[in-house]
Amino acid sequence: MRLVFMVLNALKYSLLGAAMCFMGYLFSWNGLVFLFQSDPVQLVVVDFQSRKVPSGTEPDARFEYRPVFALAGATPPRAEYAQAYWQSHKIHLIGEVVPGRYRPETGEMRSDKAGGKWLWGGVMVFVVGLLVMIQAVFILAGVPDRQMPFRLGLGRRGFRMDIFGFPGDP
Secondary structure, eight states: OHHHHHHHHHHHHHHHHHHHHHHHHHHHHHHHHHHHHSEEEEEEEEEEEEEEEOOSSSSSOEEEEEEEEEETTOOSSOOEEEOSSOBSSOOSOTTOEEEEEEETTTTEEEEHHHHHHHHHHHHHHHHHHHHHHHHHHHHHTTOOGGGSSEEEEEETTEEEEEETTBTTOO
């Protein structure tokens, strides 16, 4: 019976790890492909696009922004590119020259400051997913679940996830 629980527990961790790896892949793949297929350049912020986002709980709406980039040093008429995703705040100023990357085939431009967040966030989720799957192998080898850094369980208060034994450690 102990073997059945050990296998089920390892299956639970391996499924969670696989889901985290898949999510990390989804978040970071586009950024990694762009990183390898683009050239480092200097970009100038020529404008900002904004949109109003209604808030369900507050009477006032908030705004989201995305910068419009052009290659620094390009002569007019120069190609401009609006960043693909919206942000809750402006991370650049109009007229600011920032380091970034440019993909000539598509005309896509991204600043290093904006593009790095999604890329490294996805990579970190992927790495944690791999660690959780390695943890499943240790569980199959006989290491008790309570000695693992990431713990999953169903308790009296419902589903919980403890990292390094905190906060529900008995």
